[in-house]
Amino acid sequence: MTITITSVIKRLLLIFLVIAGLYYAKAFLMPLCFGGILAALFLPFCNLLQRKKIPKFIAVLSCLLTIIIIVGGLFVLFGWKISDLVKDVELLKQKAIDSGIQLQTYIFNRFGLSNEEQLSILKKEQPSYANVMQTMVGSLSSLFGNLVLVYIYFVFLLYYRSHIKQFLLKLSLEKNKAEMENIIQTTAKVSQQYLFGLFKMIVCLWILYGIGFSILGVKNAIFFAILCGFLEIVPYIGNIVGTIITAFVAALNGAEPSMLGSIIIVYATVQTFQGWVLEPIILGPQVKINPLFTILALVLGQLIWGIPGIILAIPLTAILKIICDHIQSLRPYGFLIGELESEKSENSFIHKIKSRFSEIIRK
Structure with missing residues (x-):
């Protein structure tokens, strides 16, 4: 089929309308x-409970209770550790004051602005406490x-999943129903995986970073x-970002340059292990997104939905790639988003090394 300029313009217009729709429908x-x-993440657990003759509604509520416990546990853990950091707030405050004084001296020597002039500029730029509190409350x-909405959608999407599946099948022509059912099942399975x-992989990174930082003696x-x-x-x-924050707080606590360098080495080591060992074993190549579209997805996610968009960008792009890979007309787009064929080739140098690492770990 010949691609004309008109068809290209129509597709670009469609993409623009989709992005605009995503932006305005953010809430x-x-x-x-x-x-x-x-x-999708809890679907296997819900199916397992139902296979054990647990009523569907109770199975869905069990999933909800599980996710609430996990999220609550993370909040408690972060709160507990943040409270430990707060105990050192006086030391951090003094360090910040000393750094501020050094910065003021540098600005005075470099630009000739006195301390009073610098404070006057800061006061003009700083928002009022009332505005800050109002923003925080909002x-x-x-x-x-x-x-609350996420939990509500979570419950009803799990409960009505069969109904939604039947709706998608009814949208298909009779001759395409078997293909559509295969697409739904395959997409759901790979998305869950x-x-x-x-x-x-996040749990593995917790362990690896925990071991590395503990050996270094990071507070x-x-x-x-x-x-x-x-x-x-x-x-x-x-x-x-996480490593920079770790090194910054360690520096405020008086860490030696050697420790700061060791933190960077731990980061580089963990990232190497993740890229060469964890990703091939845990994620596999079927949902691998090439770096170009990873960055594009992150930038677009931030522009459309802010920080939540950054969090959602990669999972949604991976799911989009899975859908494209299983629909004949969309496979070129899945190919475009995925990793390079040379990287997936069994004869490539990178593939051989990753395969060797995978074999060693499995043994």
Whole structure:
């Protein structure tokens, strides 16, 4: 089929309209996407409970209770570790004051601005406490409301999953129903494997960072290990941010340059192990997204939905790739999003090394 300029313009216009729709429907779609991803993650557990003759409604509520316990546990753990950090707040405050004084001196020597002039500029730029409190209250209210919506969508998407599946089948022509059912089952299965694999990889990163930071003697090593591992949801950027925060707090606590360098080495070592061993074993190549589209997805997610968009970008892009790979007309787009054929080739140098690593770990 010949691609004309008109068809290209129509496709670009469609993409633009989809992006605009995602942007303006943020308040509706964002909790729905979170609820849908969590429902896909807990679908095997829900099916397991139902196979054990547990009523469907009780099985769904059990899944809800499980996710509430997990999220609550993470909040408690982070709160506990943050309270440990708060105990050192006076030391951190003094360090910040000393750094501020040094910065003021540098600005005075470099630009000739006195301390009074610098403070005057800061006061003009700083928002009032009332505005800060109002923003915080509004953000917390929005967070709580969205969290409730996520749980509601999670419950109903799990409960009505068969109904939704039948709806998709009814949309298909009679001759395409078998193919559609195969697409739904395969997409759901691979999506669950990807999401559960991502969760397992985050747990592995918690362990690896925890061991590395503990050996170095980093204060609150477990907290920073969990932070760095959890930020894996944002590829490339997340772990770098977590490591920078770890090194920054360690520096404020008086860490030697050798320890700061060791923190960077731990980060590089864990990332190498993750890329060469964990990803091939846990995630596999079927949902591998090439770096170009990883960055594009993160940037687009941030532009459309902000920080939640960054968190959702990679899982949604991976699920989109899975769907494209299983629909004949969309396979070129799945190919475009996926990794390079040379990287997947069994004869490639990278593939051979990764396969060797995988064999060693499995043994």
